[in-house]
Amino acid sequence: MxxxxxxxxxxxxxxxxxxxxxxxxxxxxxxxxxxxxxxxxxxxxxxxxxxxxxxxxxxxxxxxxxxxxxxxxxxxxxxxxxxxxxxxxxxxxxxxxxxxxxxxxxxxxxxxxxxxxxxxxxxxxxxxxxxxxxxxxxxxxxxxxxxxxxxxxxxxxxxxxxxxxxxxxxxxxxxxxxxxxxxxxxxxxxxxxxxxxxxxxxxxxxxxxxxxxxxxxLPIKVKKKEKPVRRGTAFWIERDDCVWLVRRAGKGMLGGMRALPDDGWSAQVDGGGETPLVGDWQPLGRVVHVFTHARLELSVRRYEGLQTPQGEGEWWPLATLDDAGLPTLFAKAARLALA
DNA sequence: CACGCGTGGGG
DNA sequence: TCCCCAAGCGT
CATH class of the missing domain: 1.10.340.30 (Hypothetical protein; domain 2)
Structure with missing residues (x-):
């Protein structure tokens, strides 16, 4: 048998x-x-x-x-x-x-x-x-x-x-x-x-x-859709050896995760580019990151002014930034800022 | 059923 | 560089 x-x-x-x-x-x-x-x-x-x-x-x-x-x-x-x-x-x-x-x-x-x-x-x-x-x-x-x-x-x-x-x-x-x-x-x-x-x-x-x-x-698969390229900006606001972190909304991309403030980019739309504070912003560089449904080109900018961020957020010590639990996209952005 | 949702590695 | 993907789920 x-x-x-x-x-x-x-x-x-x-x-x-x-x-x-x-x-x-x-x-x-x-x-x-x-x-x-x-x-x-x-x-x-x-x-x-x-x-x-x-x-x-x-x-x-x-x-x-x-x-x-x-x-x-x-x-x-x-x-x-x-x-x-x-x-x-x-x-x-x-x-x-x-x-x-x-x-x-x-x-x-x-x-x-x-x-x-x-x-x-x-x-x-x-x-x-x-x-x-x-x-x-x-x-x-x-x-x-x-x-x-x-x-x-x-x-x-x-x-x-x-x-x-x-x-x-x-x-x-x-x-x-x-x-x-x-x-x-x-x-x-x-x-x-x-x-x-x-x-x-x-x-x-x-x-x-x-x-x-x-x-x-085998198995036969259909080809995937093309990924759009999105552009957005993330903002590095540093003071007294701390950086300003926010928490993203509970649903959607990177939902619930700590993050740098950004200009509202998503997989569907580009960011608006508006800065969260008035003052000087210096370009730190750009991060390219590939998500499932979009490729993101994220510009990172550093704040040089004196204003204090409004709304929800926390000053996170740079010394322990690894413990903040930043998703890889923002970890890359932080690497730019700290380089 | 189609789509949104991360990341790092292999060919 | 680029594409495909690797033990899917929720809506």
Whole structure:
């Protein structure tokens, strides 16, 4: 009798699983749901390499979901700075508080799905990995592997339905969490977007895309829209070895993060260029930063006048600017000012 | 379903 | 330099 996809994949996983900080070692019981959840949220659209230091810092500082739930929001946001997609951090705090309030993580996919920041993928992943539930876990890796295995020619995202149906068929009743992680390891190391390594693949036999001779062709994706170029200005106001920082609105770009004052640029519109204070402004240079939907050319200007900023904000000591939790865009701007 | 939402790395 | 992307979610 021929072995199933799950059999072959799990056998491969038992020998080749990546060792990652949020994973249980082979033979150990399922890892702490808090660590599974935290890692999965951090890994949304984010590489393993980028996540590792943040995962280490978060778990050292907030070892439990209860500890995270008690943390001041701005400290969590600052700790997330640089990782991107800051709505994840905002939802992370909300979810931590909801979980702490109910005394622990729910252990079913449906209940997990109700927590902020847990969509179809993450709810299934946590249910399978942390609670050993059978759940069909479909991320971009699984989409790629499945699209190739079954030669699904429908372009993404249309193909999602067919792919999840195929993934459902392939998912085993036991070890669904290991199966999910095995699929993701396979996608990350063997069945890669470019140049898949079919000679090393445990599923090569019976893979339709491999038989076709051009596995990298699948899954078919539509081309992305062109990014507009936006221009904006950020303002460096320094006094007594402190810089004036504001907090951005809770939604939208870099929402909830500390920032330099700016002229109202966004991914949709250029900034107006109006300075927040009257007086001399010296150009410090320009920062180019690429967001998902726009490329921003940010001019940075330093205030030379004597007025005091109005409205919400805080004087932040330059000596501890690294702790302010500036998103990368503003960290670049600060580097200009301090150079 | 389409869009908005970061960042750093690889080819 | 440029493009694509890497364990998606919320609206």
């Amino acid at each position: 021929t072995s199933t996809i799950a059999d072959r994949l799990l056998e491969w996983y038992d020998r080749h699983a990546r060792s990652l900080p949020w994973r249980a070692r082979p033979g150990e019981p399922a890892p702490d749901p808090y660590r599974v959840w935290l890692s999965e949220v951090m890994l949304q659209q984010t590489t393993v390499a980028a996540v590792k230091p943040y995962f280490a810092a978060f778990t050292a500082r907030w070892p439990t979901v209860a500890a995270l739930a008690e943390a001041p929001e701005e400290e969590v946001m600052a700790a997330w700075a640089g990782l991107g997609y800051y709505s994840r951090a905002r939802n992370l705090i909300k979810a931590a508080r909801a979980v702490a309030a109910r005394g622990g993580f729910p252990d079913t996919e449906a209940e997990l799905r109700e927590l902020p920041g847990l969509g179809a993928y993450t709810a299934a992943a946590v249910a399978a990995i942390a609670f050993d539930r059978r759940a069909v876990v479909v991320d971009a890796n699984v989409e790629r592997v499945v699209a190739r295995l079954f030669a699904i020619e429908i372009p993404l995202p249309q193909a999602r339905k067919a792919i999840s149906a195929a993934a459902e068929t392939a998912t085993p009743d036991c070890r669904a969490g290991d199966f999910a992680q095995a699929m993701m390891d396979l996608g990350a190391t063997i069945c890669t977007t470019r140049d898949p390594k079919c000679l090393l693949c445990p599923l090569a036999e019976g893979c339709a895309a491999r038989s076709s001779g051009d596995p990298a062709r």
